[in-house]
Amino acid sequence: MTTKVSEKITNNLAEVRQQLQILAEQSPQEQSVQLLAVSKKHSLEAIKVAIAAGQMHFGENYVQEAVDKINQLKDQITEPVQWHFIGPVQSNKTKDIAQHFNWVQSVEREKVARRLNEQRPDNLEQLNVLLQVNIDDDDNKSGLEPEQVNALADYVMSCPKLKLRGLMTILKADTTQQQRQQSFERMFALYQQLQQIYGEQIDTLSMGMSADMRQAVREGANMVRIGTAIFGERES
Structure with a gap:
């Protein structure tokens, strides 16, 4: 990787963080926003x-690609990186996810939750x-219906090996600003309802991308998933 590309990533990160800080200060919730770098x-x-x-927080969609990166980085860094799985969870991939990730943002079925719980190693913290x-209600997206x-x-x-932290959504493509606002508002209302039931451990509403x-x-997101604005266009 060239020095120019490295500097570009570093500068992009600084710019996104600055934007998020300003946005967080201006938001009605006045809460900090966690940046998830989609890698x-x-x-x-x-x-x-x-x-x-x-x-320190990175999001991956493809299990094998992510596991390869996680294993390679273990020997090269000492920082406490947090890995988030953000893609659709296939039942045959739950073991690798349970063993290698710190977060799963895309749980939508009881079967998947059960397998993640059963396959989470005893020596690791709760997932x-x-x-x-x-x-x-997008046919092209995964996820639960609100009810x-x-x-x-x-x-x-x-x-016992899972820790519920909140909600995530991916909005339908090609929507108007007003439609997006309504969707974000509905998500924030669901998030608040979950907080009322389970209290302080519900602390994460992951929505919004570049x-x-x-x-x-x-509209209340306290985690955003940003890839292109940090790393540029994805490699083929």
Whole structure:
């Protein structure tokens, strides 16, 4: 990786963090916002540059690609990196996810939660879980219907090796600003309902990406998933 590319990633990270700080201060919730760097299809070298710039949370969509990166980085860094799985969870991939990740943001089925709980190694901390909600009823997206959230939340709470932390959503593509606002507002209302039931451990609402993070934070997101604005276009 060239020095120019490394500097670009470092500068991009600084710019995104500054934007998020300003947005957080302006949001009605006045809460800090966690930046999740989406590193899928980006090189190990790019991730190491981001780590050197202080980024500790990374999101991956593809299990084998992520496990390869995680294993390679174990021997190269000492920083406490947090790995988030953010893609659809296939039942045959739950063991690798349970063994290698710190977070799963895309739990939508009891079967998946059960397998993650059963396959989480005893020597690891609880696996942090977000429930993915298909807030726009989009046929192209995974996720629970809003009325299904409480039942799955109850189940995850009964799993000793899982820790329910909140909700995640991916909005439908090609929507208007008003439609996005309505979707974000519905997600924030669901998040508040979950907090009322389970209290302080519900602390994460993951919504918003490079194109809509400003609107997401204004409507209550406290974690945003940013890839292109940090790393540039993905490698083929």
